[in-house]
Amino acid sequence: MQKLLVEGGHLLNGEVRISGAKNSAVALLPASILADSNVTIEGLPDISDVETLSCLLEEIGGTVEREGNTVHIDPAEMTAMPLPNGRVKKLRASYYFMGAMLGRFKEAVIGLPGGCYLGPRPIDQHIKGFEALGATVTNEQGAVYLRANELRGARIYLDVVSVGATINIMLAAVKAKGKTVIENAAREPEIIDVATILTSMGAKIKGAGTDVIRIEGVDKLTGCMHTIIPDRIEAGTYTIMAAAQGEKVLIDNVIPQHLEPLLAKLREMGVHIKEGEEQLLVHRGEKLSSVDIKTLVHPGFPTDLQQPFTALLTRAHGTGVVTDTIYQARFKHIDELRRMNALIKVEGGSAIVTGPVQLEGATVKASDLRAGASLIVAGLMADGVTEITGMDHIERGYANIEEKLIDMGANVWREDMTKAEIEQFQNS
Numbered sequence: 001m002q003k004l005l006v007e008g009g010h011l012l013n014g015e016v017r018i019s020g021a022k023n024s025a026v027a028l029l030p031a032s033i034l035a036d037s038n039v040t041i042e043g044l045p046d047i048s049d050v051e052t053l054s055c056l057l058e059e060i061g062g063t064v065e066r067e068g069n070t071v072h073i074d075p076a077e078m079t080a081m082p083l084p085n086g087r088v089k090k091l092r093a094s095y096y097f098m099g100a101m102l103g104r105f106k107e108a109v110i111g112l113p114g115g116c117y118l119g120p121r122p123i124d125q126h127i128k129g130f131e132a133l134g135a136t137v138t139n140e141q142g143a144v145y146l147r148a149n150e151l152r153g154a155r156i157y158l159d160v161v162s163v164g165a166t167i168n169i170m171l172a173a174v175k176a177k178g179k180t181v182i183e184n185a186a187r188e189p190e191i192i193d194v195a196t197i198l199t200s201m202g203a204k205i206k207g208a209g210t211d212v213i214r215i216e217g218v219d220k221l222t223g224c225m226h227t228i229i230p231d232r233i234e235a236g237t238y239t240i241m242a243a244a245q246g247e248k249v250l251i252d253n254v255i256p257q258h259l260e261p262l263l264a265k266l267r268e269m270g271v272h273i274k275e276g277e278e279q280l281l282v283h284r285g286e287k288l289s290s291v292d293i294k295t296l297v298h299p300g301f302p303t304d305l306q307q308p309f310t311a312l313l314t315r316a317h318g319t320g321v322v323t324d325t326i327y328q329a330r331f332k333h334i335d336e337l338r339r340m341n342a343l344i345k346v347e348g349g350s351a352i353v354t355g356p357v358q359l360e361g362a363t364v365k366a367s368d369l370r371a372g373a374s375l376i377v378a379g380l381m382a383d384g385v386t387e388i389t390g391m392d393h394i395e396r397g398y399a400n401i402e403e404k405l406i407d408m409g410a411n412v413w414r415e416d417m418t419k420a421e422i423e424q425f426q427n428s
């Protein structure tokens, strides 16, 4: 087991290239199950979620060949192999095997997903969608059993706007008989990316990216080639790091429109940002002012950037109120930031950050992926060295993070944890 060490105080300069989007990649890989021949996906990020899903595709009989960031998947020999345990529990997006296997085989057995614990993360809207399409769904010993004689298109209104449910229903509905309408659908760019790959396979989908998606089912989907979109959350994280410590940082391979809610808030704080077609140039402002943020469904401020943004607020003058309306309890990073000297109170479901404070290096634990990102932002600004445990979370979503930080002038490195440190980590 390893920890990440960050020596704070170094200014960031230079360029960072953003990888393919995790939240697209984790749906595009299972989508390949629906094709009858080779699917090639270009630009996949080098993260453990991609590795885990590639192994799961192999477990059900697929052939997966990786060439750098491109993956070739042959789905011809895949079967409806049950996946009740094991790797499915390592990440959230294993739930996409439900929709994709139901679409192709009309049956699936998938263990309840893992992923970041951000408070309860039910999948009732996914199930509601599968049932509306004609599947029988039962939950036995921690696994979801899905079976349908035939999938029939349906009108499905989502009671909560859910990225996962929207994509999962799309995956099943593209192979259902007749028309499906998903109302109150999520509108994230990753949903458009999944609709794009399915359309390249021969699916008929209209309205992805709006809150009403219409799908006309087809009998057959064929192989295709697809290039993934850049990761707006990774791009947002580096933009926040540049706002914290950046003298002049160029963020490359980004779609600036995907980051509008973050960029608007950073500008309000006094951060200097120039937008190019696929690039952002960021300089930290001399004096940052506090702002309030409230996370909302897309295109509002993304919950996945709330935690890194909270760390940045410790540098700003005044009081900033952070409210997460998507995951009200996504505050596990706060105690760790406090260990580093941050002045943060959690009151009435909001975190109230008072700044500026000079953070101090400490030993802290990444309890989830974006908590890890938050601690790295804090570590870059802190006096001394910050030791961050819980690297497995960070590796789920940030490709080559040390290399990218070192290239920008940060002083970060990994060390093996001692036996005593591992014990302390496991008991904390």
Ligand SMILES: CC(=O)N[C@H]1[C@@H](OP(=O)(O)OP(=O)(O)OC[C@H]2O[C@@H](n3ccc(=O)[nH]c3=O)[C@H](O)[C@@H]2O)O[C@H](CO)[C@@H](O)[C@@H]1O
Pocket (backbone or CB within 6 Å): 023, 026, 092, 093, 120, 121, 122, 123, 124, 125, 126, 127, 160, 161, 162, 163, 164, 165, 186, 303, 304, 326, 327
């Ligand atoms: C792999 C992936 O893409 N993960 C993202 C996805 O997670 P995920 O798809 O799991 O998140 P959802 O959009 O489904 O969740 C949004 C909200 O709806 C609730 N909900 C969701 C489904 C359901 O059946 N019932 C229900 O009540 C959730 O508890 C949450 O409060 O969107 C989240 C919200 O933008 C992001 O933080 C995650 O990074």
Ligand SMILES: C=C(OP(=O)(O)O)C(=O)O
Pocket (backbone or CB within 6 Å): 022, 091, 092, 093, 114, 115, 116, 304, 369, 370, 397
């Ligand atoms: C919460 C996240 O991921 P997941 O849904 O995969 O747990 C995230 O990417 O911030």
